[in-house]
Amino acid sequence: MVGAGLAGVRACESLRARGFGGTLTVVSDEPDLPYDRPPLTKQVVAGTLTEADIRLAGAEDFGARWIRGTAAVGLDRVRRRVRLAGGAELPYDGLVLATGAQARPWPGQVPAGVLTVRGLADVRALRAAVGGGAREVVIVGAGFVGVELASSLVGLGLGVRVTLVEPFRRPLRALGGTVPDVVAAAARRAGVGLRLGTAVSGFRTAGERVAGVVPADGSDLPAELVVVAIGMVPATGWLAGAGLALPSGRVHCDARLFARTAAADGTAGAVDPRIVVAGDVAWCEAVRSADGPVPLEHWSNAAAQGELAAGNLLAGPAAADGYEHVPSFWTSAFGLRIKSVGLPGTGGRVVAEEGEPGSEKVVEAHYRDGRLVGAVSVNLGKRLVEYARRLQEERDRPEPAGDGRIPMPVAE
Amino acid sequence: MRITVDYGLCDGLGQCALVAPEVFALDDDEQLVVAPDPAPELAGKVAAAARACPVRAISVEGA
Ligand SMILES: Cc1cc2nc3c(=O)[nH]c(=O)nc-3n(C[C@H](O)[C@H](O)[C@H](O)COP(=O)(O)OP(=O)(O)OC[C@H]3O[C@@H](n4cnc5c(N)ncnc54)[C@H](O)[C@@H]3O)c2cc1C
Numbered sequence: 001m002v003g004a005g006l007a008g009v010r011a012c013e014s015l016r017a018r019g020f021g022g023t024l025t026v027v028s029d030e031p032d033l034p035y036d037r038p039p040l041t042k043q044v045v046a047g048t049l050t051e052a053d054i055r056l057a058g059a060e061d062f063g064a065r066w067i068r069g070t071a072a073v074g075l076d077r078v079r080r081r082v083r084l085a086g087g088a089e090l091p092y093d094g095l096v097l098a099t100g101a102q103a104r105p106w107p108g109q110v111p112a113g114v115l116t117v118r119g120l121a122d123v124r125a126l127r128a129a130v131g132g133g134a135r136e137v138v139i140v141g142a143g144f145v146g147v148e149l150a151s152s153l154v155g156l157g158l159g160v161r162v163t164l165v166e167p168f169r170r171p172l173r174a175l176g177g178t179v180p181d182v183v184a185a186a187a188r189r190a191g192v193g194l195r196l197g198t199a200v201s202g203f204r205t206a207g208e209r210v211a212g213v214v215p216a217d218g219s220d221l222p223a224e225l226v227v228v229a230i231g232m233v234p235a236t237g238w239l240a241g242a243g244l245a246l247p248s249g250r251v252h253c254d255a256r257l258f259a260r261t262a263a264a265d266g267t268a269g270a271v272d273p274r275i276v277v278a279g280d281v282a283w284c285e286a287v288r289s290a291d292g293p294v295p296l297e298h299w300s301n302a303a304a305q306g307e308l309a310a311g312n313l314l315a316g317p318a319a320a321d322g323y324e325h326v327p328s329f330w331t332s333a334f335g336l337r338i339k340s341v342g343l344p345g346t347g348g349r350v351v352a353e354e355g356e357p358g359s360e361k362v363v364e365a366h367y368r369d370g371r372l373v374g375a376v377s378v379n380l381g382k383r384l385v386e387y388a389r390r391l392q393e394e395r396d397r398p399e400p401a402g403d404g405r406i407p408m409p410v411a412e
Numbered sequence: 413m414r415i416t417v418d419y420g421l422c423d424g425l426g427q428c429a430l431v432a433p434e435v436f437a438l439d440d441d442e443q444l445v446v447a448p449d450p451a452p453e454l455a456g457k458v459a460a461a462a463r464a465c466p467v468r469a470i471s472v473e474g475a
Contacts, residue, residue: 038466300427300464307463330426337442339425339426381424382429384429385430385433385437388430388433
């Protein structure tokens with residue numbers, strides 16, 4: 001098991017639950033025991049959940065040998081070995097790739113006081129900075145990490161002033177429809193300084209530390225602490241040269257979660273029957289829009305893929321089950337409880353099917369060429385069950401020939 | 413089958429309702445509602461719903 005986030009932990013659980021009695025070695029580059037990420041930017045920053053509350057597994061679990069604080073740095077599929085930082089090699093009969101992703105770093109040097117947030121260590125640093133008196137915070141990027149952080153920081157009641165800077169015109173724009181505008185209005189009401197349509201060109205420093213963020217328009221946003229929240233990059237650098245297909249940096253896997261090898265012409269080739277993939281690192285053929293596979297960065301996907309990947313690894317490709325999953329996601333900020341099913345970002349037409357568009361109680365359905373592709377709710381999550389059922393029906397409906405299929409060499 | 417929800421943990425995220433809508437639902441305030449006495453043949457779905465809970469608020473006995 002390489003990576004011990006949610007996908008890795010669920011894969012460990014699933015291996016043992018299915019009676020795997022062999023040696024299980026878990027490699028994690030984090031020194032911490034596995035923990036859950038969604039609460040990091042919400043309850044952990046807010047101080048309502050502790051580190052112990054979000055633990056996913058203990059060192060005694062799964063009868064596993066844990067190697068923590070050590071990164072996998074290479075994979076030799078022919079000799080079936082994972083190389084670790086420090087030079088040790090681990091042989092394997094089966095391998096689960098669950099290395100997730102890292103926060104996308106700022107493109108360029110950053111001064112002290114500029115953080116990204118993906119893990120517990122980042123949130124500790126953020127809390128320490130605020131605990132140490134930082135009151136002027138600028139967050140760069142209004143995706144869900146930036147928006148949740150802004151909400152949690154202004155909610156602390158410590159008088160933290162938060163400015164959220166985003167190059168696009170809307171926060172959480174991936175949700176589409178009117179929901180981003182609802183979020184923007186709620187953020188402003190909560191006292192967040194929202195600078196939409198504003199690109200950041202760099203940082204101003206005082207000595208070694210950050211003192212401000214410099215937008216491209218030449219203005220200046222004073223900052224004692226800056227959080228760069230501009231997305232994520234899959235953690236596959238260590239797989240370079242392993243001969244796996246890595247479209248957009250993710251590990252390409254078939255509908256049964258087996259990793260595809262890279263064919264000589266660079267396209268995805270046969271599967272490696274000893275390697276399965278799960279979670280944010282995966283680019284799975286079974287998760288697709290009309291344009292082809294879509295990567296998911298959702299909790300529910302990591303949990304479900306971890307469980308299935310382990311089962312399929314034990315079963316082998318011939319007896320493995322396909323991944324059948326309706327994507328689902330939630331986020332919350334400024335008192336808005338936002339949920340989605342399907343792939344709302346891939347739709348063209350958005351219809352408010354319950355509640356008033358632009359209000360704080362609404363369900364918006366997303367259609368593409370007349371087909372439902374996703375739905376987003378604000379404070380009306382009860383309606384999503386119906387959309388999930390419809391999406392499942394859409395998925396099970398045969399696609400018209402030639403509709404969005406990607407050419408794919410036949411697996412071995 | 414006996415389903416227990418720890419409402420101190422439950423955050424109304426509704427993942428269980430997506431997996432086993434026969435048994436779990438959210439109400440108008442996004443609070444979780446559980447159907448009494450689910451049919452025994454739903455045991456597999458209920459177990460999957462419990463596993464799908466992000467805050468591990470659902471426990472199932474006698475499934
Ligand atoms: C702050 C935050 C908030 C979120 N909130 C929500 C939410 O509200 N709702 C939702 O649906 N989803 C949310 N998500 C997304 C969800 O948490 C992820 O989809 C999920 O964590 C993915 O799990 P994973 O196991 O695939 O990857 P990860 O959780 O990233 O775990 C991968 C692990 O592998 C380790 N690793 C990486 N490279 C190596 C290597 N070379 N060697 C060894 N170990 C390695 C990493 O350090 C990490 O510990 C959130 C994510 C974040 C970061």
